[in-house]
Structures are given as structure tokens and as C-alpha cells.
Amino acid sequence: MTRRLQYPEAAELLGVTESWLRKHIKQLPHKKLGRVVYFxxxxxxxxxxxxxxxxxxGPLAAAPTPTQSAxxxxxxxxxxxxxxxxxxxxVS
Structure with missing residues (x-):
């Protein structure tokens, strides 16, 4: 069965605050059962x-794409x- 995490658990796993999750919930993927939001x-x-x-x-940047021929x-x-x-x- 899939885990259902509510705001506090999800925020802890993501490393953000619960208020940040609540503030941005419309832009984030989530599930909703009635009024209960879970992730x-x-x-x-x-x-x-x-x-x-x-x-x-910098040194961690992806390699540049090769330039196309003329x-x-x-x-x-x-x-x-x-x-x-x-x-x-x-046509007429």
C-alpha cells in the first residue's frame, strides 16, 4: 500500500517548513480526500x-552541446x- 504523508511528515522529508508546503500547495502535486491533503x-x-x-x-556544469555545422x-x-x-x- 502507498504511504500517505500529511503536511508535517512531508515537510520533514522534503526539508522545508510545513507553512511553505501549505503556502505553495496549489503548485505542488498532492492528493486530497475530502479536506484531508496528503502526499x-x-x-x-x-x-x-x-x-x-x-x-x-563551473566545473559541475553539464558538458556543452556540440555546435551544429554550417x-x-x-x-x-x-x-x-x-x-x-x-x-x-x-483554377477558373
């Missing part, structure tokens, strides 16, 4: 992922077809 382990994992940030500079994209020359109504009007 599952999956909800806590999603909250943790929502607030995870990777460094963009050659244009193979489909760059394609153009959309004319609208149906206009194509039929020119």
Missing part, C-alpha cells in the same frame, strides 16, 4: 524534481502549400 512518495519525488537545478557554469537543414527549402480556398479560386 505519496511519488508526489514527493515530483516536488523534488520540480525544484532541482543544475549548474550552468550546412542548412535538409528540409529548409520546403514551403507550405497555398490554402485550399485560394488554390481553387485560381
Amino acid at each position: 505519496t512518495d511519488a508526489d514527493l519525488e515530483r516536488i523534488d524534481q520540480m525544484h532541482h537545478h543544475e549548474p550552468t557554469t 550546412a542548412p537543414h535538409p528540409l529548409a527549402g520546403l514551403r507550405p502549400l497555398p490554402r485550399r480556398g485560394k488554390a481553387l479560386a485560381n
